[in-house]
Amino acid sequence: MFKKLLVAVFGIGIAFGAAASIADNHADMGGCESCHADxxxxxxxxxxxxxxxxxxxxxxxxxxxxxxxxxxxECTDCHAPHDQEAATDAEAACESCH
Ligand code: HEC
Ligand code: HEC
Ligand code: HEC
Ligand code: HEC
Structure with missing residues (x-):
């Protein structure tokens, strides 16, 4: 938990690059382990x-x-970490339900 907080605090100032997926940007901060156990x-x-x-x-x-x-x-109802590059890409999900 402490490690996660540390990662989050240091990550706040980092501008995510436009070309990589959301998952890759997270992995750059804390590795695949930040989401996947081991x-x-x-x-x-x-x-x-x-x-x-x-x-x-x-x-x-x-x-x-x-x-x-x-x-x-769930977050993944709108955000597909490996298939989207930005938070705003989640807007595409709205019309599947509304
Ligand atoms: C921000 C959290 C996050 C990070 C970091 C992340 N993943 Fe994922 N990953 C997910 C989620 C959520 C899913 C399931 C939904 C999806 O496929 O987008 C997933 C799905 C996967 C799958 C497909 C599994 C399946 O059963 O379809 C693989 C393989 C995978 N991740 C590998 C990796 C690897 C390797 C890394 C590090 C480079 C990584 N992930 C980093 C969140 C993350
Ligand atoms: C109903 C669809 C939906 C769900 C569910 C959803 N999001 Fe979002 N999220 C969005 C959209 C759309 C944006 C872009 C909003 C904007 O900036 O205009 C966004 C923006 C974000 C952002 C960047 C802006 C901010 O608010 O900080 C983060 C981080 C985020 N979402 C994380 C999450 C997490 C974590 C979850 C699950 C706990 C989640 N989202 C669930 C649709 C969703
Ligand atoms: C270890 C902490 C950590 C975990 C775990 C984590 N995030 Fe993040 N996430 C961050 C940080 C730090 C940022 C960059 C600052 C911000 O935008 O809040 C970020 C950014 C985001 C963004 C914004 C991307 C953009 O366009 O700028 C989305 C969307 C997001 N996360 C969704 C998720 C989802 C979905 C999961 C779970 C599958 C997840 N995060 C798991 C720490 C985390
Ligand atoms: C997986 C299905 C799903 C997705 C994707 C989804 N929503 Fe929803 N949304 C719901 C449900 C269920 C409710 C609650 C019942 C209702 O009020 O329709 C809701 C409620 C709402 C409400 C409350 C007002 C209302 O219509 O009752 C707003 C506003 C809304 N959603 C906007 C969005 C936006 C914007 C997006 C895309 C970023 C989005 N939703 C994506 C299922 C979804």
């Missing part, structure tokens, strides 16, 4: 999703468009 994807992604919350908090506290989906959606 760097290996799990079967159910429960561990991975818990890591998102440990660093970013809860949807209820994250502002638009997050707040509307607290208790309903």
């Amino acid at each position: 760097g290996e994807p799990s079967q159910d992604m429960v561990h991975e999703l818990q890591q998102c919350h440990d660093c970013h908090g809860e949807l209820a506290d994250m502002g638009e468009p997050h707040v509307h989906h607290d208790g309903m959606l």
